[in-house]
């Protein structure tokens with residue numbers, strides 16, 4: 001959602017106490033934490049609205065999140081900063097529907113959805129042993145006993161094999177589910193991180209705010225005060241306490257927080273970029289929903305390129321202002337702006353001829369979806385990178401909404417502590 005620049009920060013002088021570069025979730029959380037502690041902050045944001053990677057476009061009466069995204073309500077950091085009730089969340093059904101052999105099979109969380117849990121027993125997408133292993137894993141994750149330490153960490157594919165899951169369960173269930181959320185269809189990322197995500201799925205729900213994912217950063221920005229945010233101002237260079245904008249304008253601040261995505265942070269710091277994981281998503285409008293389910297639909301037979309699909313308006317009807325259905329087909333781990341034809345063919349394979357009546361809305365392809373999070377990487381990285389420079393973002397914690405917000409808070413807290421000394 002575009003914002004006008006009418007809420008421009010009126011600087012009292014050109015040297016705010018703390019200057020934050022980037023109004024994504026990390027920058028906004030850092031700013032709110034600093035402001036609550038009585039500090040004066042200014043955020044400079046290159047784009048025309050807050051949110052960073054969490055943006056929602058209004059297009060032909062639909063709300064299109066820039067790339068399919070979900071809020072996991074189990075993220076512990078949310079309650080510290082957000083009024084979740086005001087977001088009017090709509091939840092996906094627990095579990096997932098797996099497309100295999102021409103039909104959908106239900107894998108549900110039997111403790112939370114007893115009726116579809118019974119269906120799980122008859123589902124052939126995974127074996128009986130896998131179902132038992134899944135229940136065991138769920139139980140131990142909730143009790144915290146299945147989480148692995150940084151030293152023991154390995155890639156999630158190996159870890160699932162160690163837990164006894166069959167190739168069938170890995171390919172049919174974990175690749176589209178965890179590969180989808182972690183943008184990692186090869187399952188080469190950290191098991192420690194994937195297990196945390198699974199725990200979030202088991203303890204909370206996956207949800208969409210009534211007004212789109214951008215409602216999350218918008219709420220943070222409202223609480224902070226829009227007068228503290230300068231939109232459409234890109235930072236080109238940092239010389240200690242002097243920040244130079246693309247326009248040539250300079251802002252002097254004794255404390256500079258870099259809250260940009262990792263590739264830009266690396267450029268500003270003159271460091272080598274670390275690898276990114278891309279993601280694409282094709283949005284369609286349809287006259288009718290192809291299924292009534294509010295569960296996530298997973299590709300259980302590698303029919304690709306979309307690994308997970310959501311009938312968004314089944315979950316959140318507010319994403320459409322007319323009676324049309326909104327469908328998101330997500331392609332995690334791939335930058336494929338030209339995916340429309342192959343996704344349309346895949347959807348025809350799943351839903352038949354009705355797909356001929358679907359209308360393509362937009363395709364999003366995002367090169368930097370998330371930082372690559374490899375096994376044994378630390379969950380927490382340092383917050384200060386020089387006497388006057390600080391840093392936060394999902395690349396300093398876990399690559400997620402949770403990680404970005406924790407990172408913003410941690411950096412703000414250590415900055416506050418240093419100011420007191």
Ligand SMILES: Cc1cc2nc3c(=O)[nH]c(=O)nc-3n(C[C@H](O)[C@H](O)[C@H](O)COP(=O)(O)OP(=O)(O)OC[C@H]3O[C@@H](n4cnc5c(N)ncnc54)[C@H](O)[C@@H]3O)c2cc1C
Nearest residue numbers: 022024025026046052053067070235260393394400401404
């Ligand atoms: C399609 C997609 C799906 C995702 N799905 C999920 C999901 O389901 N669940 C989940 O938890 N996470 C998901 N993520 C990850 C999550 O969105 C990010 O981890 C999180 O939003 C990162 O926030 P951030 O503040 O660290 O960075 P960003 O959101 O990237 O914010 C950085 C900000 O800095 C600004 N900036 C950059 N350069 C400059 C400059 N030179 N001057 C001024 N400002 C600048 C940018 O414009 C941006 O606003 C997804 C990401 C994508 C892209």
